[in-house]
Amino acid sequence: MKFERSDLLGIEDLTRDEIGAILEATDSFAEISERPIKKVPVLRGLTVVNLFFEPSTRTRTSFELAEKRLSADMVNIAASTSATVKGETLKDTARNIEAMSIDMLVVRHSASGAPRFLAEVLACPVVNAGDGAHEHPTQALLDMYTVRKKVGKLDGLHVGIVGDILHSRVARSNIWGFTKMGARVTVCGPATLIPPGIETLGAAVTTDLDGLIPELDILMLLRIQTERLSQCFFPSLREYAEIFGVDSARMARARKDVIVMHPGPLNRGVEITPDVADGPNSVILEQVKYGVAVRMAVLYLLSGGERTSEDTH
């Protein structure tokens, strides 16, 4: 059970075994964050660049910590994709960075397919930290790891993903990941925010959250972005919260041991109420904790050397 790719661009292309290998590796890395000295020298001397074209505190910090705990040298670059900023092309930006002899690139971009575009141009490994509405593989991996840690397995679980599925890369990556690992996924949200053909990714679809909740082992909530209001996907945040928000009343209809997840950041009072977010079923903070471990595992697995000699240990 090995992971032998040279980039991590998405979950869609991964096999069940490859996902399993990453989750297995994560166990060892989770332990490092519990040590007094939270550092191992494995990526010492390697340079990792975090190239973020979209603002992000959470994901970027998580990658940063992962890189530092592996003793890598890291650089954060907050670039701009504003159409009005006539700057360098994406290709030139990446090439310039690579020319500085970097060993790995972690990239987040608002254009779906951008990490793949870069992986084709660059020689170093590329990690997709989120591209447009396409994929966010490390998020899905940490979500799966968190569930496995809490429940002990992934097979046969029923996962519900609730929110703006249309624009969500987290939803897509999780649909791919959980279904490959043997779980069942149902997406739920306003009809205007369900993408056409989502069933072909393996998910069931419903707009009835109340009917869905009692069936779920995992309740994953997505952040609703306020800009969707101005694009007329639903009339108001209040109405959204009314029909699709999860509060203690809705939680009362859920299974006793249902796990509540959210990739963050939370819109308290919109998709989730504070008491649920901070309640006993919530694993939101654990997701953050395991996020660092998962990213350490991914960086480690991608940083392999020559592909010739066998392990001579």
Next chain:
Amino acid sequence: MKILIKGGRVIDPSQDLDGAADLLLDGGAIAALGPDAAAAGTADTVIEARGLVVAPGLIDMHVHLREPGREDEETIASGTRAAVAGGFTAVASMPNTEPVTEGEEGVKFVVAKACDAALARVHPIAAVTAGLRGEMLAEIGAAAAAGAVGLSDDGSPIANSGLARRALEYARMLDRPVISHSEDPGLVGRGVMNEGRVSTRLGLRGIPNESEDVAVARDIALARLARARLHVAHISTARSLELVAEAKRLGAAVTCEATPHHFALTDEAVASYGTNTKMKPPLRAEPDVAALRHALRTGQVDAIASDHAPHSQEEKDQEFDVAPFGIIGLETSLGLALTELYHKQVITLVDLVRLMSTNPALILGLRSGTLRPGAPADVTIFDPGRDWTVDPAAFLSISRNTPFSGWQLKGKAVTVIVDGRILLRDGEITV
């Protein structure tokens, strides 16, 4: 100079002709056609056409030549060279140049430049609205007088229905067709590819079929109201095809054209995020492509036109979201039509000539598109069985943005004669 084309299979739908015949050209006109053509006078040049198809010069009625303004992408000279290499004797050039080709001045520029530098004939299409801004009418009367054969805001729809109606009425007065880029901007939004399973999987914003269906329905309704001639450009959906067919049944003067990429590729081609699969209208899903091929078979589509849209390498070499829409097509159009339609038994060679010569000439009111004696000596001789591989590096166009690189095609132009001058001989440009 007299040119005799011997032994070919002459296909001329305008005369219901399909059979072995000889063709004699005298100077810039067709002199004689038929078994006695050889007897009509000694020829200076004899072209052996045995095993080949001899057709009235092919006309690509939807081409972007990028001059003035983007000569780095294409010029009238390079674009018409590419056209001849592709088997065309004439192209109709779209007005979304910089500055926009509108009014007397814009059209005269194109006409003069073409006179000077073009290999194939260039028939200018002028803008409908000033600056293509969709706010006010451009001086289309003056444009028509200066030589514009059609009117279009191609690249954009005319969003304001009231203005679109006025444009159609005015165009009727000038007896010019309005060529519509039918799309509803609100439904297109910031979409970059066809909306469907593939766009969902790739996380790219989608352009639903209905953005075209709704606009075609509107354009047809307005054309009927204005009693004007409407030509729907690059038709791509099953429903649009139905609407056009219905309009014809109701007696409206509506025609439509399809591009080779819309009958050769589906939206699955976008899976690798290659920007040479990004154009408008987008590549559609399988059912629409099947409907288009069916419509081509049953004669519901009037013309094949490439929508040749050159773009520089740097501009296309970007993320999918940001890369400009459009691909080139002059040098692959005939090959794709023969490979994907003729050799797959979707259409006959007679249909093909009608789609690529006869009808475009009728729609644009050109004297070519026929081999009747007295017509201009524009002839395309092609070999329907010639095997070749698409190699963009060998293209005569300045640009290279094609998704067909490496495709094995069957059928190619061999000889092209424009105005009695042999410009392409045995597949090579002679000038």
Next chain:
Amino acid sequence: MVLRDKAQIMDADDIARALKRIAHEILEKNRGARDVILVGIRTRGAPLAKRVADLVKSIEGTQVPVGILDITLYRDDLQLVAKQPVVGKTELAADVEEKVVVLVDDVLFTGRTIRAAMDEIVDFGRPKSIQLAVLIDRGHRELPIRADYVGKNVPTSARETITVKLVETDGEDAVSVQEMADEI
């Protein structure tokens, strides 16, 4: 690369006697089992450490803490190896601060594994001292590392390799020498 069996140098009884002697030597050198922690280096050092702990218990009556150390992330040769080796968990079982940490491994060869193990141990805290117990010392040190407790010294050539099999990992107890043979 083909390995040809050359000789078996220890059987199950030999291994048992060696480990018993090592357990006695640890107790002798440290004057008892107080403040001693055994840490087995993955993979085969781990069961060996457990066995030594059990032997110490049967001799002194004291249960010494036994931990497992995975040194993959501290290796100095990761850039030379094929796709990243699988990393196992490190579980130290007890705080190392001011303790005598006895590292246990099956074979001592170049010394690089022990170097990595020491670097990792000191990242957990500051032991009073670190000692090393190995079942086999085959020579060819590339770093200034030496074992405090050795089951058997087996001088070898560079073409030879030592193979240790343990019941817990391989189903039998045996130590053999193999030689790299040319392909036939």
